[in-house]
Amino acid sequence: MTALTRRCFGMLAGAGVASLAAPSFLRAQGAPHVVIVGGGAGGATAARYIAKDAGEAINVTLIEANPQYTTCFFSNLYLGGFRSFASITHGYDTLAANYGITVVNARATAIDRQARAVRLADGSRVAYDRLIVAPGIDLIYDSVPGYSEDATGIMPHAWKAGPQTQLLKSRLDALEDGQQIVIVPPPNPYRCPPAPYERASVFAHVLKAKGHTGSRIIILDPKPKFSKQALFSEGWEKYYPGMIEWYGPDVHGGIKGVDPAAGTVETDFDTFHGALVNVIPAQRAGRIARDAGLADDSGYCPIDPASMRSMMDENIFVLGDAAIAGDMPKSAFAANSQAKVAAMNVRGDLIESKVFPARYANTCWSLIETDDSVKVGAQYAPTAEKIASTSSFISQTHEASEVRKTNYEESLGWYAGITADIFGA
Amino acid sequence: MLWGRGLSGFLFAMVAAAAASAAPPEPEHGNRERGKTVFEACNGCHQVGAGARHGIGPHLDALFGRRAGSLDGFRYSSAMRRRGKDGLVWDAATLDRYLQKPRRMVPGTRMSFRGLSDKRAREDLIAYLKAATASAPASNPSAPSPPRPEIGGAAMAIEGDAAYGEYLAGECVTCHQRSGRTDGIPSIVGWPREAFIRALFEYKSNVRRHQVMSMMTANLGNEEIAALAAFFSGLDPQ
Numbered sequence: 001m002t003a004l005t006r007r008c009f010g011m012l013a014g015a016g017v018a019s020l021a022a023p024s025f026l027r028a029q030g031a032p033h034v035v036i037v038g039g040g041a042g043g044a045t046a047a048r049y050i051a052k053d054a055g056e057a058i059n060v061t062l063i064e065a066n067p068q069y070t071t072c073f074f075s076n077l078y079l080g081g082f083r084s085f086a087s088i089t090h091g092y093d094t095l096a097a098n099y100g101i102t103v104v105n106a107r108a109t110a111i112d113r114q115a116r117a118v119r120l121a122d123g124s125r126v127a128y129d130r131l132i133v134a135p136g137i138d139l140i141y142d143s144v145p146g147y148s149e150d151a152t153g154i155m156p157h158a159w160k161a162g163p164q165t166q167l168l169k170s171r172l173d174a175l176e177d178g179q180q181i182v183i184v185p186p187p188n189p190y191r192c193p194p195a196p197y198e199r200a201s202v203f204a205h206v207l208k209a210k211g212h213t214g215s216r217i218i219i220l221d222p223k224p225k226f227s228k229q230a231l232f233s234e235g236w237e238k239y240y241p242g243m244i245e246w247y248g249p250d251v252h253g254g255i256k257g258v259d260p261a262a263g264t265v266e267t268d269f270d271t272f273h274g275a276l277v278n279v280i281p282a283q284r285a286g287r288i289a290r291d292a293g294l295a296d297d298s299g300y301c302p303i304d305p306a307s308m309r310s311m312m313d314e315n316i317f318v319l320g321d322a323a324i325a326g327d328m329p330k331s332a333f334a335a336n337s338q339a340k341v342a343a344m345n346v347r348g349d350l351i352e353s354k355v356f357p358a359r360y361a362n363t364c365w366s367l368i369e370t371d372d373s374v375k376v377g378a379q380y381a382p383t384a385e386k387i388a389s390t391s392s393f394i395s396q397t398h399e400a401s402e403v404r405k406t407n408y409e410e411s412l413g414w415y416a417g418i419t420a421d422i423f424g425a
Numbered sequence: 426m427l428w429g430r431g432l433s434g435f436l437f438a439m440v441a442a443a444a445a446s447a448a449p450p451e452p453e454h455g456n457r458e459r460g461k462t463v464f465e466a467c468n469g470c471h472q473v474g475a476g477a478r479h480g481i482g483p484h485l486d487a488l489f490g491r492r493a494g495s496l497d498g499f500r501y502s503s504a505m506r507r508r509g510k511d512g513l514v515w516d517a518a519t520l521d522r523y524l525q526k527p528r529r530m531v532p533g534t535r536m537s538f539r540g541l542s543d544k545r546a547r548e549d550l551i552a553y554l555k556a557a558t559a560s561a562p563a564s565n566p567s568a569p570s571p572p573r574p575e576i577g578g579a580a581m582a583i584e585g586d587a588a589y590g591e592y593l594a595g596e597c598v599t600c601h602q603r604s605g606r607t608d609g610i611p612s613i614v615g616w617p618r619e620a621f622i623r624a625l626f627e628y629k630s631n632v633r634r635h636q637v638m639s640m641m642t643a644n645l646g647n648e649e650i651a652a653l654a655a656f657f658s659g660l661d662p663q
Contacts, residue, residue, distance in 0.1 A: 337595075337599065363637055375637070378640070392640065393639070414600045414609075414610060425602065
């Protein structure tokens, strides 16, 4: 560390300590304090990279309500019986033990931007010099008339991994031959664009494996087209002929609502009954970000494409699903990528470490059937307006089975890699 | 060096003798010429012949009779070193098993190769390796390196900025684990700098074909590639 940086963060630390209401969280006395709200793919990565690269020069506090994190990515593989629930669940012990991150297992309820502090559910406050907000999505239950938080026990969304995912799997596994599944995917933009269709694929995989050839999966989509559509359509025809029916709005005329008690989805065209109805409602940035005034009318948070810094507050960065990330999809890969850019800029702010130009990337693998995985990916760079795609690829139809199998093995490698990158290894 | 070669040769003779005394001489199944073609899938990482050196993988000279994970100057996975200590020695039979499914025989190996399921291809490859490696061409260290097409020359000449490389590596370690572990995606930790630069240029120019890698390398210039090579070549696999 140079004398310059030491002097510099010493100055900033003075400001930090003055506003610090909970000094018990302090690791190194006097170092600036970064607080991260949300320990998912974005938040935990940011915490780890700041702590790893800044060492004791920055104190890092990660606030996360859940003691363990079940990844939404790969949760479809759990539904399909390809992975155990334990294998997609991760703890924060390594981040605390190996990186010196203060992990606070509490719900952050509000951000006091004026005082630069985060309020926790127990009323205590954690002051910050820089705040990273990565709360993920909130579901807008009533975007589907008749749906509500109460209805999630009957019509699970399973769009936040955890008990909902386990409920959906138990409901799937209990289906009998001939019973019908209805999936209502969300409108754009939403977390993980190909996931509703990968989910239909793993549902069909489970039904087919049990010989439930009389069962059907009906997808009532509010969108006229969807991610990797040609690849999914080809795969469904190949592996599950006649089992999966997808209807866009030009056919069903619009989703009018659901009746959880009756197990029905009403559209302009017809009323569909499902022994299992998987409703995935519309989404927006997590509430804490919206309440803090970090979101715009879209419900998501505008950011500076070059740094992930909030357009609403220069001391705050917003990551992952909650952010408006231009051409990037809402995915764990994207959040992890954005987190590294934000982490670098936070260090640049607080200890004047070098800030390189932002680079972003994303790749999404989707499993259609055992050993048949397809992928889509892109690289991105900031422009004045947005994070813009600079190059991209997508799997092709009619690919050799060997290619698809390699994709699947690659996706397993990616999962091991990204979870090590997020939670430490 | 000479001693090592002598010992390897001696081991080879011993193994050959043991095989000869224990069982009727194995008929030579493989076809060396075809095996040479099969080896094209290997030679991006493994060198054989005059002046062969370690690359992404260890050189294969005097392979037969060599204890697994035993060469100086190559950073093997701990799994491979352990198997060597436990007595794994490369011969036609052990190579056949290993090449069929490397990660099944040596879980934790960093060799990024899924395996050759075709028995004849393995026999051909082993026949080729027997001929190409048993002549111990490394005994002539003054012989010129086998000609390799010029690639990535400009990046090779740049002294990479490892700090920049560490930042850029953020893009890589989402899939390629920094620890050097492999779980379906190759390890890129501790590769020789030249091999690393070469591989990235080969993806960039589609000599090596991979959708993700060709996308990831599309926006990497010489500075970036040199920086990444400086960073990753300086890491030790855990």
